[in-house]
Amino acid sequence: MSKYKVNIDPKLPSEEKMKQSMDFDKVLKTATSKKFNVYHARKKMHRKRSYIMWVMVAVAVVLSLLVTLKVI
Amino acid sequence: MGIYHKSKEEINSEKIEIERAQVNPRAFSVLYERYYREIYLFVFKRIGDSSCTDDVVSQVFIKCLSNIKKYTFKGVPFSAWLYRIASNEVNLFYRQSKKKRYVSLDTASVDRLNEEQLPGLDPYLLSGILNKLKEKEVVLLELRYFEKNSVKEVAHILGMSESNVKVSIFRLIAKMRKIVEKEGYE
Numbered sequence: 629m630s631k632y633k634v635n636i637d638p639k640l641p642s643e644e645k646m647k648q649s650m651d652f653d654k655v656l657k658t659a660t661s662k663k664f665n666v667y668h669a670r671k672k673m674h675r676k677r678s679y680i681m682w683v684m685v686a687v688a689v690v691l692s693l694l695v696t697l698k699v700i
Numbered sequence: 701m702g703i704y705h706k707s708k709e710e711i712n713s714e715k716i717e718i719e720r721a722q723v724n725p726r727a728f729s730v731l732y733e734r735y736y737r738e739i740y741l742f743v744f745k746r747i748g749d750s751s752c753t754d755d756v757v758s759q760v761f762i763k764c765l766s767n768i769k770k771y772t773f774k775g776v777p778f779s780a781w782l783y784r785i786a787s788n789e790v791n792l793f794y795r796q797s798k799k800k801r802y803v804s805l806d807t808a809s810v811d812r813l814n815e816e817q818l819p820g821l822d823p824y825l826l827s828g829i830l831n832k833l834k835e836k837e838v839v840l841l842e843l844r845y846f847e848k849n850s851v852k853e854v855a856h857i858l859g860m861s862e863s864n865v866k867v868s869i870f871r872l873i874a875k876m877r878k879i880v881e882k883e884g885y886e
Contacts, residue, residue: 632838633748633800634827637807641750646740649754652729658758659765660725668766 715773722769732761735779739786746790746842748802756793760786780856787839787857803830803838809846817873818880829879837872844869 658664714731721728739760744753763785771781794801805823814821830838843854844865851869855862 631800631831632827633802634805634830635748635802636805636823636827638745638748638804640741641744641753643737645750646737649740649750649757650733650736651758652732655732655758655761655765656725656728659762664762665766 711775711777714778718768718771718773718778721765722771725765725768728765728768731778735782736761738779739782742783742786742847743790745804745847746802747793748804752793752797756789757786760789763789776856780853783857784859801835801838803827803842805846809848812848813845818876820880825880828883829876832879833872833875837868837875840865840868840872 717727717730721731736757740753740757743756743760744750747753747756760782764782771778805826807823810821810823810826813826830841833841839858840854843849843857844851849857851862851865854860855865858865860868
């Protein structure tokens with residue numbers, strides 16, 4: 629089974645088609661909306677929290693290993 | 701399409717436009733209009749479907765505009781940053797949609813690869829070889845040979861060092877040669 633869908637000499641979209649899809653106002657509205665920015669700030673915070681959680685788990689595993697092996 | 705296909709004056713005048721956009725997001729429209737076509741084609745060649753391309757391209761510019769305040773000018777053309785965001789968005793698209801990755805091959809770039817690195821290669825053989833490569837290797841091949849970017853440009857887009865890109869390309873070509881020899885394409 630092929631891994632990729634290979635297209636030889638694909639037909640590129642016309643200039644008109646590309647111009648039609650241009651919409652700066654929509655981009656501006658979304659990028660400056662409070663909802664968009666709050667969503668991304670929350671996502672970033674969530675990533676940070678899960679990173680801290682994994683670090684804590686790793687420390688706990690190492691400490692418990694050391695205790696089991698009577699190093700500490 | 702390259703990143704360094706611009707003069708120093710052009711790069712510096714772009715700096716002023718970026719600073720304006722950082723203060724007033726509406727001023728970003730100049731950069732949006734300048735790069736829309738390039739980014740659209742960059743994404744289209746990797747997705748192959750115009751409606752999905754529209755969505756991904758608008759996401760690229762939304763992310764770019766919402767993070768423009770964090771952008772720091774380092775003497776590198778602004779498009780380097782845009783291509784990096786576009787490349788990440790394409791990866792995100794494939795991760796979320798779980799679709800088969802789309803690769804565009806044009807005969808001219810295959811001929812170039814044929815002359816420079818792999819004699820006896822044609823687009824049909826190359827598509828067979830591509831299926832034996834990893835995703836990262838295909839991305840590297842697309843940027844370096846299908847889109848004719850310099851090593852410096854590829855390094856900026858992928859966030860790698862120049863020497864790392866050179867080594868990766870060297871290994872990739874060696875791997876492709878091995879595949880050709882093993883499969884007996886020549």
